[in-house]
Amino acid sequence: MPLLLGVPGAEAFRALGTSGEPAPIAGNHWGSAPVIVFLSTELQALQILQNKKRKNSQLDKNSEIYQEVQAICDTLGVPNSATSDIPLMLNQVESKVKDILSKVQKNHVGKPLLKMDLNLEQTEQLERINDALSCEYECRRRMLMKRLDVTVQSFGWSDRAKVRLFSHLCPVGGTL
Template identity: 45%
Template structure:
């Protein structure tokens, strides 16, 4: 029932007024805008909705000034795009509201307030997650370098400490340990912006490919369970596969930090079939030789085009077709007086009338 939904919403919103009981709510709805309790409920909902949505309209009048109250109520509902247009127009015309219309307005305002609170919490959650991610990375850097936590410090001071610590560590390393960076030039703001765009395009492309590979993996693993023997071990297969499957993420984790950290040794391309690589990848399976296998074809040079669905069109030859009213039929060779391909033993109509035989 509508009144039950309104009471549940008011309890969740923290309303502690006199309309938390079903009987009192119905009585106030019957009074409509003439009921001070109903007007106070609407004013309470609007007062909490206003800072979340930045409403231009508000409810400041009471039942004593019915004309102003009707204008404010109708303007507020129109600003919120209330779907009950007939009831809203009835307010502006000064008509009597039904108790059901008042309940609809109360439910609409409470639902709008709940939706606004949810959207606000989502925005705050996203902002806190981004801030927490940055702070978490910075704290991890400080822990790795044995620096104090960055809490309460200015960003410039923290980065200066990090740079100074890294330079000291690099000086203590043997020559060539860190390697030369791949990116050895300074980039302008416009170049960094273009580089970010290129990275976003590549990340989108790799995400599409990863999704396709993950889907292929899901389909392959699903096909393993089609046999009758595998159907008995569905639970054990799921326990072995699901944890590994959930660890796979389609989003690419490569960002600009990897570009700055890349060294020149990443640019050395070595073939997987080279001797140095095969020493590390050789195994017993590579020594197994396969025998003769049946030829499965598939060579494009040996594939013949399919036959045409219909014979090719040819120009009509001379002597074919009609030769006049009393002449031959053409291809059938029939005539008005009998003969031809359509004539049976007794003609088409079973009779022996030569004049109308085909």
């Protein structure tokens, strides 16, 4: 049995008999509650660790990430691997892209807009501009969605629409 010094509920855990029932702890009618809490937290921690190990190297063949990487592999003509090892698949994609780029003409991509690298201050300024434009885009998107919503709602504001609505809601000769 592991040593459980300083762990809440450890004395109740040690007091478990061979029958699985907790022995009464002096003046504590809820002797099993700390044990249950302790064991459930240990189980949760173990599940988290196992999930992290599994997610780091391999994913389910049904997972969304695996399917996306597999779609990239299919598009590039990378042969399907027997395992679902994402890093291995990405390495294959990288080598395939490098191979394809080596066959492409040098002037195929075009010249870069910037002839030199940006310094830290310029990069930060560029990020601020991007953030401002993204914020404005989001505002415009919300405004257009609101306009669309109001336009759709306005179709129900006419007298004809109200008559149709009430005719569907109320039976003939009935009232609301």
